[in-house]
Amino acid sequence: xxxxxxxxxxxxxxxxxxxxxxxxxxxxxxxxxxxxxxxxxxxxxxxxxxxxxxxxxxxxxxxxxxxxxxxxxxxxxxxxxxxxxxxxxxxxxxxxxxxxxxxxxxxxxxxxxxxxxxxxxxxxxxxxxxxxxxxxxxxxxxxxxxxxxxxxxxxxxxxxxxxxxxxxxxxxxxxxxxxxxxxxxxxxxxxxxxxxxxxxxxxxxxxxxxxxxxxxxxxxxxxxxxxxxxxxxxxxxxxxxxxxxxxxxxxxxxxxxxxxxxxxxxxxxxxxxxxxxxxxxxxxxxxxxxxxxxxxxxxxxxxxxxxxxxxxxxxxxxxxxxxxxxxxxxxxxxxxxxxxxxxxxxxxxxxxxxxxxxxxxxxxxxxxxxxxxxxx
Numbered sequence: 001x002x003x004x005x006x007x008x009x010x011x012x013x014x015x016x017x018x019x020x021x022x023x024x025x026x027x028x029x030x031x032x033x034x035x036x037x038x039x040x041x042x043x044x045x046x047x048x049x050x051x052x053x054x055x056x057x058x059x060x061x062x063x064x065x066x067x068x069x070x071x072x073x074x075x076x077x078x079x080x081x082x083x084x085x086x087x088x089x090x091x092x093x094x095x096x097x098x099x100x101x102x103x104x105x106x107x108x109x110x111x112x113x114x115x116x117x118x119x120x121x122x123x124x125x126x127x128x129x130x131x132x133x134x135x136x137x138x139x140x141x142x143x144x145x146x147x148x149x150x151x152x153x154x155x156x157x158x159x160x161x162x163x164x165x166x167x168x169x170x171x172x173x174x175x176x177x178x179x180x181x182x183x184x185x186x187x188x189x190x191x192x193x194x195x196x197x198x199x200x201x202x203x204x205x206x207x208x209x210x211x212x213x214x215x216x217x218x219x220x221x222x223x224x225x226x227x228x229x230x231x232x233x234x235x236x237x238x239x240x241x242x243x244x245x246x247x248x249x250x251x252x253x254x255x256x257x258x259x260x261x262x263x264x265x266x267x268x269x270x271x272x273x274x275x276x277x278x279x280x281x282x283x284x285x286x287x288x289x290x291x292x293x294x295x296x297x298x299x300x301x302x303x304x305x306x307x308x309x310x311x312x313x314x315x316x317x318x319x320x321x322x323x324x325x326x327x328x329x330x331x332x333x334x335x336x337x338x339x340x341x342x343x344x345x346x347x348x349x350x351x352x353x354x355x356x357x358x359x360x361x362x363x364x365x366x367x368x369x370x371x372x373x374x375x376x
Contacts, residue, residue, distance in 0.1 A: 022050065029053065034060045048077035052084055055091075064095050082108060090121060098128045116144035120151050127154075142171075147178045149185070156188045160195070168192045183214055190222070199226040217246035224256070233263045251280035255288055258295070267298040286316035293325055302333035323347065324356040331363065340367055 025040035034057045041050040041057070051074035058067035071088040078084055085104055092101035105122035112118060123137030135158045141151035152175035159167040169192060175185045190205035203226040206219050220242040227236035237260045244253045258273035274292045289312035296305035309326035312319060327343045334340050344364040348357055 025050070025053070029057055029060075032060075034058075048074070051077060052087075055087075059091065064091065067091060068095065068097075082111065086118070086121075093121065093125050093128075096128075098125050101125045102129060114144060116141040116148050116151065119144065120148065120154075123151075123154065146174065149175055149179055149182055153182075153184045153188065156185065160188055160192055163195060165192055165196050181212060183209065183212060186212070187214075194222060194226065197229075199229045202226050203230075215242075217243050220246075221253075228260065233260045236260055237264070249280060251277045254280070255291075259291065262291070262295055262298075265298075267295050270295040271299065271301075286312040286319045286322060288312075289315060290319070290322050290325060293322075293329065297329055297332070302329050305329045306333060320351055320354045320356060323351065324354075324360070327360070328363075331367075337367060337370075 022041070022044060025037045025044075028034075028037035028040055038054055038057045041054045044050045051070050055067045055070035055074060058064070058070060068088070068091060071084070071091060075081070075084055075088060086108060089101045089104035089108065092098075092104065102122065102125045105118060105125060108115070108118045109122055119137045120141040123134045123141065126134035126137060135155065138151045138154040138158070141148050142155060145151070152171050156168050156171040156175070159171070168188065172185050172189045172192070175182055176189075179185075186205055186208055190202050190209065193199075193202035193205060203223055206223045206226065209215075209219050220239040224236045224239035224243065227233070227239065237257060240253055240257050240260065244250055244257065247253070254273045255277035258270045258277060261267070261270035261273060271292065274288065274295060278288055278292065289308045293305040293308035293312065296302070296308060306326065306329050309322050309329060312322040313326065316322070324347065327347045330343050331340050334343075341364065344360045344367070347360050348364070351357055
């Protein structure tokens with residue numbers, strides 16, 4: 001009898017010791033001591049009980065290979081644990097093991113079809129596998145749970161790419177009813193209006209993103225374009241300058257800022273920004289030099305404008321506009337009437353069929369008439 005009691009006491013104390021080990025390991029895990037928690041878990045006699053905990057500790061440490069290994073072993077020990085399979089499948093997807101993850105999610109969907117998240121996660125994996133049926137999984141997730149924000153976003157984004165604007169609007173509005181501060185859905189809504197060329201509404205929703213703390217180069221660029229298309233150049237200028245703060249060496253933004261200043265008739269700043277852009281651009285820039293020449297002419301800097309147009313022609317000798325603007329600028333700059341006449345005669349001879357030829361002929365007549373009257 002004594003031996004039996006001793007055995008019972010020994011077994012009970014051993015169980016308590018094992019429970020104590022788990023409690024200590026759990027406490028270490030909760031407090032972020034993941035490596036020590038793993039050591040403590042591994043002291044447990046029944047490893048099947050703690051394999052999942054060890055896997056999660058390895059995830060916390062960023063050791064995904066070890067986590068996958070322990071999840072796999074845990075599933076072998078607990079083959080009917082659906083939640084365990086779900087966590088394992090998510091980690092497979094996270095580590096780009098998409099095919100293996102898809103098989104696990106398909107099994108989970110088969111066993112519990114009414115779980116919307118299983119459909120959603122399967123859709124995410126299928127999308128990575130370039131499987132067109134992914135959107136069907138997102139739709140099923142939405143049908144099972146119409147408040148599923150992630151599924152709504154995926155469906156809306158899919159239809160945005162397809163430019164199915166009404167469908168996008170429907171899904172986004174449903175999503176925003178239950179979560180009005182959803183950044184991803186607000187971004188989709190703004191882009192949907194933008195692609196519909198409804199720039200005022202697009203600007204409204206891009207500004208909403210900024211109110212929610214989502215200031216970014218992309219958002220400010222889109223806002224500048226929205227305001228530019230609505231002829232609100234001062235607002236467009238504000239946002240394009242914010243784009244430049246994100247990337248101070250962005251030649252495109254410098255050039256665009258210059259064009260906005262030109263439209264606001266601030267030719268000094270227009271010249272400044274276009275010049276800065278030209279110093280940075282390393283692509284064919286005849287249009288940019290042509291724009292600079294125009295801005296310089298507005299300031300009556302005809303000598304500098306001539307140089308700009310000559311550079312434009314050097315970049316692209318086929319650009320007839322640059323040739324014509326060069327002639328017009330020299331017409332303003334040259335004092336010698338005979339030289340000005342030769343300018344237009346040469347242009348007409350070189351480009352007789354261009355749209356500018358008729359204007360050149362008219363100006364040539366004006367100069368010759370003025371010369372004739374002066375002689376009289």
